[in-house]
Amino acid sequence: MKRPKPAFTLIELLVVIAIIAILAAILFPVFAQAREKARAISCVSNMKQLGTALLMYQQDYDDSFCPPLAWMPPSGNFDTVNSPQTWDRLIYPYTKNMQIISCPSDIYSPTVQTTYGQVKRSYTMPGTFGWCWFCGNGGIENNYACANNGKFGCEFNVPVAAAGFPAITVMLYERDNCNWPNGWWNWCSVGDGTNELALRHNGTSNLLYADGHVHNVRGFPNNNSGWPNKGQYPVLPGYRCWYHDNPHQASRWSGNWHDILPYHDGIDVTCGGNQGTMP
Incomplete structure (x- = not known):
């Protein structure tokens, strides 16, 4: 009689499959985090290059910061995609590369066809x-010759010394x-605070x-934000918190009538700080 060939039993096969599934469940999140870490490093590289370009812009423009937007009035043959001179276009002569304004982990921002x-x-x-x-709200914008001229919003120059x-x-x-x-390229070239x-x-x-x-920076759980679908805000040194000094709110840097540039109060933070009267 022929002896039966050795083989896996059904139970042994199921045990092996279960072990593989457990290992996959343990390792896949680790691999995903490692992949995201690599993307984050690429994002840092992009921002470093953009930072160098912004500093070069300052040197060429009388030690003034590059503005978020050099607005153009929506009249005549205004092209809502290609005409607005946003910060990324203003520094293009120094970067010669529009791909560095994209984060490899950004899956929500749309791709736009431009020149x-x-x-x-x-x-x-x-x-x-x-x-x-x-x-006209009495903020820093009026200190730097804000000119509305019938346009939405206010443009003003900010010297580096500010x-x-x-x-x-x-x-x-x-x-x-x-x-x-089908929107305007200038939209979202400028923002308000860490809630974004x-x-x-x-x-x-x-x-x-x-x-x-x-x-x-890492966000932190926020159970008292008052903002729908927004749950994690980092508290940043020097910035006023949204809803005026509540450390559980987002930090604000809008340039409106509230905060302008970071204010140092001795403990390096205005979100819940002890500085008293705001500048």
Whole structure:
């Protein structure tokens, strides 16, 4: 009689499959985090290059910050996609590369067809650097010769010297933009505060500061935000909190009538700080 060939039993096969499934469940999240870490590093590289270009712009324009938007009135043959001179286009002579304005982890911002080709913008500039939503509110915009001229919003020039603490002055931040293909490219080139941060990198986001360095910040659970669908805001040194000094709110850098550039109160934070009267 022939002896039966050795083989796996059904139970042994199921045990092996179960072990593989357990290992996959353990390792796949680790692989995903490692992949996201690599993308975050690529994002940091993009922001560093953008920071260098922004600093070069300052040197060529009388030590003034690059504005978020050099507005053009919507009249005549105004092209809503290609005409607005946003910060990324203003520094293009120094970068010669529009691909670095895209974060590899940005899956929400739309790609727009422009004269520069297919472009996706993943970063936004705070309004503190030269554009606010409204004029005539007594803020810094009036100190720097704000001119409305019948246009929506207010453009103003901000000298580099106005940033007393460049190491804590946010110059670019990650955002899920709203530059829809049939929209205006200037929309979302300028923003308000950390409630807009895109926490793309395992719950963290990269920030470019006025001195050229890039720093990664982590959001924290916020159960008292008062904002729908917004739950994680980092508290940033030097910035007033949204809803006026509540440390559980987002930090604000809009350049409106509230905060302008970071204010140093001795403990390096105005969100819940002890500075008393705001500047």
